[in-house]
Amino acid sequence: MRTIAHLSDLHFGRVNDRVLASLLDDLETCNPDLIAVSGDLTQRASRKQFEDAKAFLISLAWPMVVVPGNHDVPLLNPVGRFAKPLGRYKHHFSGFPDPYYTDDKMMVVGISTARPIFWRTGSLPPSVKRTSQGLFYDAGPDTMKIVVAHHSFMPPQKRRIPLAFDMAGRMAHLLRNEKPDILLAGHFHKSFHCLAGPDSETGKILVIHAGTAVSNRLRKEQNAFNLVHVEKNRVTVDVRAFNNDIFNSIAINSFVRRGGVWNPE
Ligand SMILES: [Fe+2]
Numbered sequence: 001m002r003t004i005a006h007l008s009d010l011h012f013g014r015v016n017d018r019v020l021a022s023l024l025d026d027l028e029t030c031n032p033d034l035i036a037v038s039g040d041l042t043q044r045a046s047r048k049q050f051e052d053a054k055a056f057l058i059s060l061a062w063p064m065v066v067v068p069g070n071h072d073v074p075l076l077n078p079v080g081r082f083a084k085p086l087g088r089y090k091h092h093f094s095g096f097p098d099p100y101y102t103d104d105k106m107m108v109v110g111i112s113t114a115r116p117i118f119w120r121t122g123s124l125p126p127s128v129k130r131t132s133q134g135l136f137y138d139a140g141p142d143t144m145k146i147v148v149a150h151h152s153f154m155p156p157q158k159r160r161i162p163l164a165f166d167m168a169g170r171m172a173h174l175l176r177n178e179k180p181d182i183l184l185a186g187h188f189h190k191s192f193h194c195l196a197g198p199d200s201e202t203g204k205i206l207v208i209h210a211g212t213a214v215s216n217r218l219r220k221e222q223n224a225f226n227l228v229h230v231e232k233n234r235v236t237v238d239v240r241a242f243n244n245d246i247f248n249s250i251a252i253n254s255f256v257r258r259g260g261v262w263n264p265e
């Protein structure tokens with residue numbers, strides 16, 4: 001089994017220091033194999049906020065896959081926003097150039113969905129390929145294939161969206177050939193999981209959203225992160241939320257895959 005600590009929406013600049021200290025304690029206790037951070041490291045993509053986010057992340061002792069979110073693109077600086085939307089992110093996270101991790105049980109690949117336009121829904125680069133042969137071209141047959149991205153398949157609410165703006169549809173389309181098993185996402189500041197994607201039942205991807213780990217930008221939910229336990233054809237999501245000065249488990253859900261189809265256990 002492998003365990004991923006799935007953190008999201010840190011929003012340095014709006015961090016609750018008590019929550020941050022408790023998160024560190026809980027990570028020490030849980031001792032994951034990998035930390036996946038699904039974007040919004042900062043509140044407004046300022047230099048100071050990136051410095052603080054980086055100081056926090058490099059203090060963690062575990063392997064890491066980090067991707068940017070829409071808040072890591074400057075919002076109020078139109079020159080920086082369009083000329084170098086991820087300039088500061090790349091400058092501060094040059095130590096994380098390849099958001100990629102693999103071992104004999106799982107392969108975890110980060111993709112950036114943060115763009116100067118499509119700010120809320122996200123977008124994808126022209127290619128999501130890790131190499132010309134695809135994101136998971138060298139994954140073994142029993143390797144769990146996991147994408148980390150800030151935005152997910154799920155639009156914020158049901159609505160008609162022109163195809164060009166339909167992140168959910170475009171992402172599903174682009175990932176169809178990649179066939180990830182799991183998507184780890186954030187952005188909504190809510191902890192929930194669902195099966196999503198195009199195609200047949202066997203094309204459905206287990207999409208796991210994390211709440212905001214440490215920021216005070218709460219959306220009627222506590223601060224939370226996910227511990228994702230990965231086994232062959234089985235995933236368990238342990239949502240750990242901040243209550244009474246500590247993080248503890250508030251929900252545990254397992255999904256089992258039979259015949260290529262994910263089902264809640
Ligand atoms: Fe966020």
Ligand SMILES: [Fe+2]
Nearest residue numbers: 040069070187
């Ligand atoms: Fe976001």
